Amino acid sequence: MKQVMLLFRCNHRTIVFLALSVCFIARASAQEILIPVETKTNALVLKVSPTKDVNILYLGEKLSHSEEYNNISGAYRQTADYSNVLASAYTSAGSRNLAEPAIAVVHADGNTSLDLRYSSHKTERVDNNSSLTSVVLKDSLYPFWVTLYYKTYVKEDIVEQWCVIRHKEKGQVTLSKFASANLQLKAGSYWLRQYHGDWAREMQPEETLLTHGIKTLDSKLGTRANLFQPALFMVSLDKPATEDEGTVLFGSLSWTGNFRIDLEVDYQDNLRLLAGMNNFASTYFLKSGEEFTTPAFLYTLSHQGKGKASRNLHDWARNYRLVDGKGTRLTLLNNWEATYFNFNEEKLAALLKDTKKLGVDLFLLDDGWFANKYPRNDDHAGLGDWEENRQKLPNGISYLVKEATANDVKFGIWIEPEMVNPKSELYEKHPDWIIRQPGREEHYFRNQLVLDLSNPKVQDFVFGVVDGLLEKNPTLAYIKWDCNAVIYNAYSAHLKNQTHLYIEYVRGLYKVLERIRGKYPTVPMMLCSGGGGRTDYAALQYFTEYWPSDNTDPLERIFIQWEYSYFFPAIASSNHVTDWGRQSIKYRTDVAMMGKLGFDIVVSKLKPEELAYCQGAVKQYDSVKAVIWQGDQYRLTDPRQNSVASVLYLDKDKANGVLFNYLVSGRFAAGSTLPIRLKGLAPEKSYRLREVNLYPGTTSSILSDKTYTGEYLMTVGFNPDVRSGRNSVVIKLTQANR
Known part of the structure; x- marks a missing residue:
């Protein structure tokens, strides 16, 4: 009996040992x-x-x-x-x-x-x-x-x-x-x-x-x-x-x-x-x-x-x-800096004629066209009440759309449908549609509050703002969608779980934008947000372009656009010529051309030579914009490290390009003292370089009859002769037959 028990114990241990060994081997040999x-x-x-x-x-x-x-x-x-x-x-x-x-x-x-x-x-x-x-x-x-x-x-x-x-x-x-x-x-x-x-x-x-x-x-x-x-x-x-x-x-x-x-x-x-x-x-x-x-x-x-x-x-x-990322874009004239909130039909009709005179595609009516009980005459009132202001526009938006058509240009409009002023009918009628904490003092950003897009009724309202405009005006050709406030005192009267608000707000926004794009898939829309407040590719799947900054000083814009351009292509960057800054109209226009060009100037106040320059620049832009929008971008000299900023846009065939050069330093003798090495060219090809966008009455110091190999331009470089008096130089590259 003892022998049997001993044998059992030995066998039991052996069985346990063998089982553990098999598990270990199986685990060790399991395929990773x-x-x-x-x-x-x-x-x-x-x-x-x-x-x-x-x-x-x-x-x-x-x-x-x-x-x-x-x-x-x-x-x-x-x-x-x-x-x-x-x-x-x-x-x-x-x-x-x-x-x-x-x-x-x-x-x-x-x-x-x-x-x-x-x-x-x-x-x-x-x-x-x-x-x-x-x-x-x-x-x-x-x-x-x-x-x-x-x-x-x-x-x-x-x-x-x-x-x-x-x-x-x-x-x-x-x-x-x-x-x-x-x-x-x-x-x-x-x-x-x-x-x-x-x-x-x-x-x-x-x-x-x-x-x-x-x-x-x-x-x-x-x-x-x-x-x-x-x-x-x-x-x-x-x-x-x-x-x-x-x-x-x-x-x-x-x-x-x-x-x-x-x-x-x-x-x-x-x-x-x-x-x-x-x-x-x-x-x-x-x-x-x-x-x-x-x-x-x-x-x-x-x-x-x-x-x-x-x-x-x-x-x-x-x-x-991007919406229509391989397509085209409209060049526009905006009324904002020409009129701000102070306009009427007569002023706008004159600006429509200026749009045609300038040679651009579209006139954009900015903020101030809506609200009656609390007229939108400044940014303290009217936001949320999206009916035409009868005093400013007695014949409505439709009249302006027809006037634009008569002037052979298109018409666009500004909206900010996610927001509301406390001084508005919308605020009075639907306080439960607004993000705000019950019992707490309201705190405003840009004199406004945010509508609660987690609420399907608010989603319907915001969609209706866009849908109403486009239903009444089928030829409306452009929408500038602004968003200027942040969320204070986060609370939704609609949601049970308040911690869902920040997430559901964005989901609600996307639902609205999906509805808009489902019904109006090709209408160009700018993602504004007071500048770069919304620069992400989830939003940009619904928009054709974004607004990098309200700062349109061309010197500042060189730096801002430079950094944005790492993440977004030129076709998505909306750049306007304005009166910001102390630079010439040429410098301002040349900078704005590095993207989707627009103007926000008083055309009637331009000097004859300034107008002639802008008209010529628009024509020149039309001839090269495909390269800027669809080509490869090469940053040549960084404005933070050099006195000259230089950027090249080159088409995919490496046959045509546009080289932008700007003086960004005011120091004595600053300029392109050294040649700038180009990038991306075909070494074996030959190229002809010609200065364009010349201001009326000036001549170029660049010899346009010479040709250079791509190898030379990338190894030795080319000097665009940027200096005081020539602080913005645009060069057009074309492949030459040798």
Whole structure:
């Protein structure tokens, strides 16, 4: 009996040992799944561990031999990852994670942990240039899922990343953080180029070395969210990227509301990047079966400096995002600086004739045309009451549209439909439509408040503003959509969960814009927002262009447009010639030509030679605008580092281009003392350079009968002879037959 018991014990131990051994071997030999997300040049490679953790294995240049991605882990000798999720593709809070999470939740039963593991993945081809990879993650305990989406645009080296969160728990789940993207970069150092500003001071750049800890870029303004800081940034690896050298990631969140971007250099010296909607005052209560979709984080990675990353974004935007991105645009004359609020039909009729005289396509009627009980004679009243002011326009907008047609020009109009003045009939009739805290003193931004677009009735009202104008005036050819206020005292009379307001406001805005584009898909619309308050690609999928800044001083605009141009193509930048600044009409017009040209001047007050110059410049612009809008942009000399700013636009065939050069320094003898090296040309081709946009009565110092090879122009360069007295020089390049 003892022998039998001993044998049983020995066999039992043997069985247990053998079972453990089999489990260990099976676990060790379990196949690690690699999920490559690739573009033409780059690869983001996700790795699924035997324990089903999904981590980022690699983000960098695509390898020719994909099997070599398996060697990457062994190439690093860094401090241990104690949690095994430091490089997580979507880091969750409350379980093993020790770093900043991408997602944090409270389950229906009160549990605050989340442990997301691999469930499945697939890649689907969208078209011949783009694919969509989805990775499904599931909590190891709860019926809670996150699906990560990666949409690639191969030729443009662009990736859009977002996620969908859902659950089937018995009750609602509280989402307290919900990023769109979670990336990891490995390098010796990380340099952040970010932007700050205010009204008329948009896109002020700062570049700093990221140190350990978290750097957060964010907005809590609700609307006009990019006023103080846009969701646009660059991260250079190892050293600050230059225009043509270095590895740099451009990032942008496609969301027209509060955003949050966390950049964390962790204890392993890696950079963790999280981007998404700001969770500030925005806890979201997710019902069982409901899906929560985050906005897309957009990025491109360049190994040839900032210029290449910029051109990637430009091509992508024109091909995939902007309304009519490959099409044309209207050149306009705006009445704002000519009349401000003080106009009538007679004044506007005269301006319509000036539009034709100037040679542009469209007349834009700006603010002040509406409201009767509280007339819109300044910015204190009338906003929200969108009927024509009978004193100023007794025959209505339709009369002006007909007058424009009679003058062989088109007609456009300004609106600000998301806003309301306290001194308005709308405020009196529908106080429950307005975002404001009950019982608290109202606080105004630009003398106005924000309408509650989370409310479907308000959505219908805002849609009706646009629809009413276009229904009555089918030939109305342009809408300038403004948005000048931020959200104070955030409260919705419509919503039960007040923490949903910042999110539902933006969702409501998109619903309105989708309805407008569904009914009026081709009407050009400018995204204004008092300047660069709304510069994101989610809004720009509904608009043909954006307004970079109310600051139209041409010297300031060179700097503002320079920085915006990294992220947005010239066809999307609305630039107007105004009376701001002390520069000549030539300088002002030349600067505005680097985008979608417009005028906001009193044509009747121009000197004869100034008018002649503007008329000639419009004709010249018409001959080169296709190159500016659809060509490749090359920044040649930076205004922050040189006394001359120089920018080249070159068509895709490398046959035609436009070179803009501006004196940006007032110092003695400042100018183009050295030749400026061009970029992007075909070395073997020959080019003829001719100065255009000459002011009447002046002659050019540029010899137009000479030709130069592309090799010469890129190696030695060309001197546009910029100096005092020649502070704006525009050169037209054409391929020459030798």
